[in-house]
Amino acid sequence: MNKxxxxxxxxxxxxKRRGFxxxxxxxxxxxxxxxxxxxxxxxxxxxxxxxxxxxTVQRRDDVVGLDASIIMxxxxxxxxxHLEGFSDPMxxxxxxxxxxxxxxLESSTCPQKPSKNVLSCGGELTEARQFNxxxxxxxxxxxxxxxxxxxxxxxxxxxxxxxxxxxxxSRQKVPFGIAQIGKAFRNEINPRNYTFRxxxxxxxxxxxxxxxxxxxxxxxxxxxxxxxxxxxxxLAPEHLDQYVYPQEELAHYASACVDIMYQFPFGLQELExxxxxxxxxxxxxxxxxxxxxxxxxxxxxxxxxxxVVEPSAGVDRIALAVLCEAYAVEWIPKEGTAGEIQPAQPxxxxxxxxxxxxxxxxxxxxxxxxxxxxxxxxxxxELVEAAQKLYxxxxxxxxxxxxxxxxxxxxxxxxxxxGTPFGLTVDFQTLEDQTVTWRDRDDMRQxxxxxxxVADRLATALA
Ligand code: GAP
Numbered sequence: 001m002n003k004x005x006x007x008x009x010x011x012x013x014x015x016k017r018r019g020f021x022x023x024x025x026x027x028x029x030x031x032x033x034x035x036x037x038x039x040x041x042x043x044x045x046x047x048x049x050x051x052x053x054x055x056t057v058q059r060r061d062d063v064v065g066l067d068a069s070i071i072m073x074x075x076x077x078x079x080x081x082h083l084e085g086f087s088d089p090m091x092x093x094x095x096x097x098x099x100x101x102x103x104x105l106e107s108s109t110c111p112q113k114p115s116k117n118v119l120s121c122g123g124e125l126t127e128a129r130q131f132n133x134x135x136x137x138x139x140x141x142x143x144x145x146x147x148x149x150x151x152x153x154x155x156x157x158x159x160x161x162x163x164x165x166x167x168x169x170s171r172q173k174v175p176f177g178i179a180q181i182g183k184a185f186r187n188e189i190n191p192r193n194y195t196f197r198x199x200x201x202x203x204x205x206x207x208x209x210x211x212x213x214x215x216x217x218x219x220x221x222x223x224x225x226x227x228x229x230x231x232x233x234x235l236a237p238e239h240l241d242q243y244v245y246p247q248e249e250l251a252h253y254a255s256a257c258v259d260i261m262y263q264f265p266f267g268l269q270e271l272e273x274x275x276x277x278x279x280x281x282x283x284x285x286x287x288x289x290x291x292x293x294x295x296x297x298x299x300x301x302x303x304x305x306x307x308v309v310e311p312s313a314g315v316d317r318i319a320l321a322v323l324c325e326a327y328a329v330e331w332i333p334k335e336g337t338a339g340e341i342q343p344a345q346p347x348x349x350x351x352x353x354x355x356x357x358x359x360x361x362x363x364x365x366x367x368x369x370x371x372x373x374x375x376x377x378x379x380x381x382e383l384v385e386a387a388q389k390l391y392x393x394x395x396x397x398x399x400x401x402x403x404x405x406x407x408x409x410x411x412x413x414x415x416x417x418x419g420t421p422f423g424l425t426v427d428f429q430t431l432e433d434q435t436v437t438w439r440d441r442d443d444m445r446q447x448x449x450x451x452x453x454v455a456d457r458l459a460t461a462l463a
Pocket of ligand 1: 153154155186188197200201205270272312313314315316317
């Protein structure tokens with residue numbers, strides 16, 4: 001189960017250097033719990049979201065999509081229970097003035113004594129009190145109680161609130177699902193572990209409506225489906241796990257909940273929760289809106305409030321898991337030297353005949369750049385012209401990268417760090433026999449491939 005541990009700081013530094021993730025508002029000293037995704041990060045996240053949407057919505061007959069607004073009627077949050085109960089217990093430290101989650105004191109570092117946690121640093125803590133995590137704002141020019149609104153803390157409620165409209169336009173029959181990808185906001189007391197717990201993040205949520213009584217079967221189905229899905233975006237099965245909630249940890253309306261966990265460098269942590277929520281949400285919205293939210297089953301001539309199974313995943317956490325899974329520091333044989341690729345041994349020097357490389361071994365499906373095209377030399381117009389022609393041809397189908405600057409080995413290394421699975425080098429042999437060097441990022445093997453076959457081969461590798 002254990003993935004070779006590494007310091008998250010190393011990964012964060014690579015992510016900054018290569019343009020995956022930047023601290024939000026860095027120019028002004030940053031703002032805790034908010035992150036910006038750079039040119040490679042935005043592609044990575046888009047690929048994860050596209051993979052989810054393709055597999056959860058477009059490839060299925062029984063799921064349709066929705067894009068609801070972030071700010072909704074405040075009554076939605078009364079009905080959902082968020083206004084009353086979406087809170088974490090918080091304590092203040094009278095000594096350092098820090099604020100901490102009361103249930104995470106042991107793993108919270110003291111800001112004044114970073115080698116100690118908040119329980120052992122000697123600071124005086126207040127009693128715990130509940131802190132609501134929803135961000136408040138005002139709609140319209142008057143800022144009073146009647147104009148209070150909230151940034152949504154989850155995308156799910158937009159789906160429940162539009163259940164009736166979607167049902168009536170989509171011609172779906174229960175069992176069916178409504179899926180949504182979008183931003184969610186939580187004023188987390190202690191954002192931490194890089195992007196893992198942020199104050200602004202994206203969710204991919206599916207509300208799958210089922211007949212009462214079928215909850216257990218569909219819950220089992222979605223847990224299995226979702227576990228499988230993570231392997232399609234490159235997470236190793238041995239780094240994935242499940243946490244099955246015991247009865248006493250379930251919400252009063254839920255009949256089952258399983259978290260899909262990933263072995264991060266900072267421990268086994270949740271990527272996604274899959275809950276069987278009964279008919280709690282639709283019943284509450286029906287009660288608070290005064291409108292019936294029912295389904296008429298023609299086959300049995302019965303009317304009922306559907307139950308729901310909810311697989312709810314966080315895009316940013318998945319992106320972080322994908323980065324952790326892909327990240328490797330390796331010793332590779334120098335050009336012209338025989339030898340095997342080895343994992344770098346921290347603290348030891350690189351063996352003779354080897355050099356160190358940092359690589360992101362993304363599965364091609366999520367890799368931000370699918371291939372890089374290089375002319376061997378930039379000062380030979382015939383090589384540049386042939387390389388650019390190939391680059392333009394591939395660019396019409398995939399995100400590809402063109403690089404003519406520096407020694408070819410250094411250009412490969414740059415793409416290894418960006419996680420680009422394939423390198424294509426146009427050299428003098430290309431001009432003679434119309435083949436290019438195809439280099440595989442992971443095993444660094446090189447072979448000659450006819451230019452005319454490159455696009456087909458890439459399509460197969462990316463399928
Ligand atoms: N509608 C159910 C719901 O929102 P949740 O377990 O609170 O359930 C679902 O959130 C997923 O959203 C989590 O598994 C996680 O991936 C992501 N998530 C929740 N809070 C987050 C945060 N503060 N930062 C990043 N991702 C978060």
